[in-house]
Amino acid sequence: MNTSELLGLLARTLAGLDAEASVASRMCRACTTILGARGGSLTLATLPGEQVTVTSTNASAARVESIQEVLGEGPGRRAFDDDRIVSAPLGATLGDDPFPLFSQLAGEAAGSGVWFGVPMRVGGQPVGVLGLVVGPGHELTRDAEEAQFLADAIGTAVLGEIDRLGWTARARVDQATGMVSAQLRVQPTDALAVLRAHAFGRGSTLEEVAEDVVARRLSFADDAGAVETRRSEEG
Incomplete structure (x- = not known):
């Protein structure tokens, strides 16, 4: 299929979606449908080494992106860094799987299958x-x-729609990073690593941990060289 035909297919698919949804949401859903995937997501680079999820078609896809964000690795991260399509199995890992922890956790979140990361270029x-x-034994329906x-x-x-995107969740992560950086007297990159590690250990998302920090339900203190966390009592 040539580019004109692909654009026509994209336009027809978009026409069948909710016109009230954001451009990002409709584009993500349209491409997920065209490529024969059971779920999809879009992330944008914000700072070097950092990506924020703009939209997901379902909860499973959102959870997989959260896992990549917490781990700081996965096919999406590699696709962006290497500027190429990267895939990884979900569930059972293979001997040459470059992301075994991601594959295990993402498989638990989204079921078995394969996750593809396709870089978006401008x-x-x-x-x-x-x-x-895509499901186990399946491939994308387009090359x-x-x-x-x-x-x-x-x-x-x-x-083109970036000013209309909601950045509230990411703003909380940035604010929480600054707070932890001040509490531990470390660089922001190290503070973000602490937040990610805490999210991983707690089995939650980075945004949830950031919300607890900003709301002062969770704080970090340097006590005799060991990082402690404490939750304030709910009122």
């Missing part, structure tokens, strides 16, 4: 990632070149 540079999950073209089309469309 002007030839990656700006984010289209994440897609890699077509998937890449659609991801690039999404990137251009979403960046």
Whole structure:
């Protein structure tokens, strides 16, 4: 299918979706449908090494993105860094699986299958990632070149709407990072690593931990070289 045909298919698919939803949400759902995936998500790069989830088609896809954010690794992160399509199994890991912990946790969250990370490029540079999950034994219904073209089309469309995207959750993460940085007297990158580690240990999302820090339900203190956490009592 040539690019004109792909754009026509994208337009027809978008026409059948909720017009009240955001551009990012509709583009993500349209590409998920066209590529034969059972779920999808969009992330955008904010700072070097950091990506924020803009939208997900379902709770399972959102959870997988949260796992990548907490771990700081996964096919989506690698796809952005290497500027190429990267896939990883969900559930049972293979001997050469580069992300065994991600595969295990993501499989528990989304069921078995394969997660694809497709870099979204604008002007030839990656700006984010289209994440897609397919069932076990399945592949994307379009080839890699077509998937890449659609991801690039999404990137251009979403960046055009960037001022309308909701950044409340990410703003809380940034605020919590600053608070932990001050509490522990460490660099922001180290403070973010502490938040991620706490989210991993607690089995929650980075945003949930950040919300607890900002609301002062959770604080970090340096006590004799050991990091302690304490929760204030609910009123």
